Amino acid sequence: MNVDAPGDMRQVALGRGELDLPAIIAAAEPYVEYFTYEWDWAPSFETSAESYQYLRCFRSDDGGGEEDEDSLALGRPVTASSIDEAGHEPEKAVDGNAGTRWSSAWSEPEWIAVDLGASYDLSRVVVDWETAYGSGYEVQTSPDGETWTTVRTVTDGDGGFDDLEITGTGRHVRLYLTERATQWGFSLYELEVYGAPAGQLDLDVEVQARCLAGQAYVAVRATNGEDQPVDVTLATPYGTREVADVAPGANAYQSFAVRSTSVENGSVTVTGTATVDGGDVTSTVEVDHDAVACA
Known part of the structure; x- marks a missing residue:
């Protein structure tokens, strides 16, 4: 499992039962995040309600983890153009749970938008993709959820984690998804947004x-x-x-x-x-x- 460059990510199923997790994690440090969740589909096999243990490894720009910072999107109101089935609602993309996800219909374009509740000077957006990722999309901001400005365009997405620097101000952030990388729709575990409060009136x-x-x-x-x-x-x-x-x-x-x-x-x-x-x-x-x- 190679994680050679900033932004690289690999995810593997370790299986069920007793595992020597401390030894596994020690070998992969400092790029390891461990969690357990219900996996309902994968490219090469299908399971039903069986709990697998997963190890997610990724490399950040500084070779280690940044100080924890809450996403501005966490728990905020969110809407989307569609869902593929019950259980994949857009709220799952901002619930802070890497085991839940939003998935769109099998079409394009699609979108998911979050209301941050106030205006922010935005600096970064992180997209944690499921297998059905987007190879082409735009990050957009808006003051009112109606008029949108594109602040970042991605044309060569390769799935995993997209950690994107952006510059813009807005209360609403939208991923406008234009190109699918798979035959399915667009699916992501988490959408995270970071920034600082914009110039505010008193x-x-x-x-x-x-x-x-x-x-x-x-x-x-x-x-x-x-x-x-x-x-x-x-x-x-x-x-x-x-x-x-x-x-x-x-x-x-x-x-x-x-x-x-x-x-x-x-x-x-x-x-x-x-x-x-x-x-x-x-x-x-x-x-x-x-x-x-x-x-």
């Missing part, structure tokens, strides 16, 4: 679910901490309010009627837009609120 957001006269309301207040006016949008499942030119130190406020005696756990989205140093800056903040029962 908005202090408070959200509270509360009761008034036996009815549930969700109250949202966004206070402008900038030195210039900010246009603010308060968005909830129960309505949206836009407030233009909120003055420094002032706030945009709305109590949204749920039209029910209770409200479940949820979240609201607050977006602010202002001109800072001659350029337009837009910040988006998501804030959760608790459930409340008024009767």
Whole structure:
């Protein structure tokens, strides 16, 4: 099992039963990640619900592991163009579990997109491919999930791990998959995204679910901490309010009627837009609120 160059990866089934894993891992260090999962298909054989032990070896750019950093995509809302069957939903690509996967229909183009919840200056995307990998695809970013900008194009993908440096800013990241390497669709174990918070407006957001006269309301207040006016949008499942030119130190406020005696756990989205140093800056903040029962 050769792992000679940065980005190289090999995966082998070690079998079942008692194995001298410490000796195996010691021999392959420092490029080893060990895990166990349910393997449901492989190129040369097919099994059914049998647990195999796998050793995944890869070489990073520095010859060793980087300090752990959580992917911005981990557990975030994700959508995709299609799935091939139940159990391969797009959520499986951002669950942090190398034993689950998203798989598309057997066609092209396909896509998978993740909402990071806020705008980030993006630096890196990691794709952990299953056997059905993409040989051609684009990494795209978007501020709103509708208008996309391509920040990296891959034309010679060879599967395994794709660790891609990118430069771009956005709240949404999408893999736009244009060329299959196999007869199947596109399938990946994990999609990871890394970066730092983009230039953010100073908005202090408070959200509270509360009761008034036996009815549930969700109250949202966004206070402008900038030195210039900010246009603010308060968005909830129960309505949206836009407030233009909120003055420094002032706030945009709305109590949204749920039209029910209770409200479940949820979240609201607050977006602010202002001109800072001659350029337009837009910040988006998501804030959760608790459930409340008024009767």
